[in-house]
Amino acid sequence: MRPVVRLLAKRAARIQAGAGRIDTHIHCLPPQYLAELNKIGGNPSGFPTPEWTPESCLASMRGIGTTLGILSVSTPGAAILGDGPEARKLARSFNDYLGHLAVAERYNNQFGFFGVIPSLSDLEGALDELDYLFTQQKLCSGITLFTSYGGKLLGHPDFKPFFAKLQHYKALVFIHPTLLDVEPKFIAETFGGGLPQPILDYPLATTRAAIDLVISGTVHACPAVDFILSHAGGALPFVGTRALGSLMMPGLAARFPVNVLQARSDVGRFYYDIALSSTPAQLNGLLDFVGKGGEERVLFGSDYPYAPQVGIDHIVLEHTRFVQNDVRGPRLSAERMRANAIRLLNKHAFEGRLLEG
Numbered sequence: 001m002r003p004v005v006r007l008l009a010k011r012a013a014r015i016q017a018g019a020g021r022i023d024t025h026i027h028c029l030p031p032q033y034l035a036e037l038n039k040i041g042g043n044p045s046g047f048p049t050p051e052w053t054p055e056s057c058l059a060s061m062r063g064i065g066t067t068l069g070i071l072s073v074s075t076p077g078a079a080i081l082g083d084g085p086e087a088r089k090l091a092r093s094f095n096d097y098l099g100h101l102a103v104a105e106r107y108n109n110q111f112g113f114f115g116v117i118p119s120l121s122d123l124e125g126a127l128d129e130l131d132y133l134f135t136q137q138k139l140c141s142g143i144t145l146f147t148s149y150g151g152k153l154l155g156h157p158d159f160k161p162f163f164a165k166l167q168h169y170k171a172l173v174f175i176h177p178t179l180l181d182v183e184p185k186f187i188a189e190t191f192g193g194g195l196p197q198p199i200l201d202y203p204l205a206t207t208r209a210a211i212d213l214v215i216s217g218t219v220h221a222c223p224a225v226d227f228i229l230s231h232a233g234g235a236l237p238f239v240g241t242r243a244l245g246s247l248m249m250p251g252l253a254a255r256f257p258v259n260v261l262q263a264r265s266d267v268g269r270f271y272y273d274i275a276l277s278s279t280p281a282q283l284n285g286l287l288d289f290v291g292k293g294g295e296e297r298v299l300f301g302s303d304y305p306y307a308p309q310v311g312i313d314h315i316v317l318e319h320t321r322f323v324q325n326d327v328r329g330p331r332l333s334a335e336r337m338r339a340n341a342i343r344l345l346n347k348h349a350f351e352g353r354l355l356e357g
């Protein structure tokens with residue numbers, strides 16, 4: 001078989017394997033956001049700002065057989081304008097733009113979205129926008145939260161009123177990593193600016209936030225809230241047991257409102273997307289960590305457009321090979337992950353916005 005024919009055959013196989021795919025980690029860059037990023041010279045993380053249009057997004061989705069993308073705005077989001085009134089206005093403009101994409105006939109119900117919240121450091125603004133999303137607009141599948149705000153992780157006591165409101169709305173929360181306040185900001189920063197934090201530190205940010213949500217008692221206090229962790233939970237499958245096991249040490253256990261048994265139960269409530277996380281080591285590690293039945297909490301993610309199309313194609317190919325060749329592969333088939341997404345999204349859907357199986 002000629003090389004081009006083999007490539008087309010492999011691509012067709014990938015599309016067939018993922019027919020009806022639902023992507024819960026796929027980003028949107030509204031025009032207003034691109035304008036603000038350009039004003040400050042790009043993303044504060046140092047990661048290149050990709051181009052994005054609804055049409056380019058749909059083209060990427062079609063290329064891997066995705067029929068529904070739940071869009072989110074990545075970090076720094078509305079906080080690019082700080083913690084005040086201008087950031088609130090920007091968050092509202094993002095949500096109105098995303099809402100338009102979700103209902104526009106020309107896009108044929110191929111977009112959903114996670115609502116944008118101003119920085120939790122602006123608690124009043126964050127609460128107001130949450131109310132707007134859940135009592136007025138009523139279009140989102142949930143909301144996006146970043147792993148920290150103003151140097152505070154999500155389990156910080158200052159954010160308790162926000163999580164209480166999330167519990168009231170029985171919300172779905174997509175947790176996306178953001179910058180860690182560490183030095184140096186970039187690895188090997190003396191070499192042309194260094195390696196941006198999203199490459200290595202973002203998975204660690206997710207790990208920190210997940211453990212913090214559990215041992216602070218935040219997950220336990222929000223039984224009706226579901227949380228999706230990006231990138232297979234970062235390093236959580238590898239160090240989560242170590243972190244939770246520390247609660248068996250009396251000197252540490254006394255500091256937290258949950259014991260080790262409760263913490264292990266609460267960590268079992270997380271959902272995980274596999275964006276940039278589809279190697280056998282990553283997927284087997286995730287299956288080991290989530291345990292029996294945990295595959296029902298694994299979702300597909302592409303990370304478009306921050307992952308280039310060639311990278312997304314490779315991610316899908318790796319996943320397809322895992323499903324076909326690994327003894328545990330069928331537990332994470334494209335069909336199973338689609339069913340997982342439908343079940344989770346329908347659990348949190350507004351009236352009239354249920355997905356068909």
